[in-house]
Amino acid sequence: MTLVTACIYCIKVLTLALKRQWGAILIIGVVSQKGGVCKSTIVRLLSREYSDNDWNVKIADMDSKQGTCTRWNMTRNDSKIEPVVKTEQYRSVKDAIGDYQKNNIDLMIFDGAPSSSTLTLQIARESNLVILPTGISVDDLEPTVKLAHELIKHNIERNHIIIVFCRVGDSTVELSEAKQYIEQSGFKVIKAVLPDRVAYRRAQDIGKSVSETNYKTLNQKASNIVQELVNLINKLK
Numbered sequence: 001m002t003l004v005t006a007c008i009y010c011i012k013v014l015t016l017a018l019k020r021q022w023g024a025i026l027i028i029g030v031v032s033q034k035g036g037v038c039k040s041t042i043v044r045l046l047s048r049e050y051s052d053n054d055w056n057v058k059i060a061d062m063d064s065k066q067g068t069c070t071r072w073n074m075t076r077n078d079s080k081i082e083p084v085v086k087t088e089q090y091r092s093v094k095d096a097i098g099d100y101q102k103n104n105i106d107l108m109i110f111d112g113a114p115s116s117s118t119l120t121l122q123i124a125r126e127s128n129l130v131i132l133p134t135g136i137s138v139d140d141l142e143p144t145v146k147l148a149h150e151l152i153k154h155n156i157e158r159n160h161i162i163i164v165f166c167r168v169g170d171s172t173v174e175l176s177e178a179k180q181y182i183e184q185s186g187f188k189v190i191k192a193v194l195p196d197r198v199a200y201r202r203a204q205d206i207g208k209s210v211s212e213t214n215y216k217t218l219n220q221k222a223s224n225i226v227q228e229l230v231n232l233i234n235k236l237k
């Protein structure tokens with residue numbers, strides 16, 4: 001058994017345990033005011049891994065202008081990549097919520113749109129966990145922390161907000177300074193990070209998630225993110 005298979009198996013055990021424990025629909029919102037910080041990447045990753053663990057997952061693609069996840073899923077379906085991931089574009093968060101109530105969905109993952117404060121807040125209000133993906137430059141960190149504070153101001157609980165570092169370069173100093181920046185702001189960032197790699201981009205271009213590249217070590221790094229988020233969700237309930 002390869003390392004990656006072993007890790008995915010380990011995620012399987014945890015998420016299945018979680019599904020029984022959760023007992024109701026789980027809603028994850030992936031949001032940021034900034035564009036290009038990996039919102040859709042994290043959404044695709046989570047949807048792939050949870051679907052692979054027998055959860056009935058739906059991506060609510062709220063980015064009507066770009067429809068990134070919708071387009072990605074069409075490519076995935078055309079190429080018949082397993083597991084099947086479901087995606088739908090909704091006019092409003094309310095419409096999406098109405099849909100899961102009708103369709104027996106276990107997990108709904110909202111893919112937010114950049115520069116939309118109202119939509120971001122609506123998604124956050126419905127979510128059990130709000131994920132803020134971000135790059136690690138100060139240009140990216142500042143608006144991320146600002147948004148996290150905004151969410152708190154609007155009564156989103158602090159322990160329901162988690163930051164994920166994406167497109168991380170090779171400098172350990174830069175990474176450790178970014179972690180410090182977040183910790184000093186009073187928010188939490190997961191340990192696992194998504195490095196900046198061409199292979200991740202190329203995988204998503206052909207309908208795969210960042211845990212489905214041709215490289216075991218990269219898949220493992222992406223799986224580590226899922227594992228940490230699963231552990232976190234487990235603690236929320």
Ligand SMILES: Nc1ncnc2c1ncn2[C@@H]1O[C@H](COP(=O)(O)OP(=O)(O)OP(=O)(O)O)[C@@H](O)[C@H]1O
Pocket residue numbers: 034035036037038039040041042063066068112113114166167168194195196197198200201202204205
């Ligand atoms: N780890 C990575 N390494 C290299 N490229 C990446 C990585 N993660 C994502 N990308 C690429 O970066 C681009 C932006 O990612 P993504 O679409 O997930 O961001 P987004 O926050 O959803 O953007 P938008 O705000 O436009 O919706 C995409 O082309 C994606 O393939």
Ligand SMILES: [Mg+2]
Pocket residue numbers: 039040041063068111112
């Ligand atoms: Mg997007």
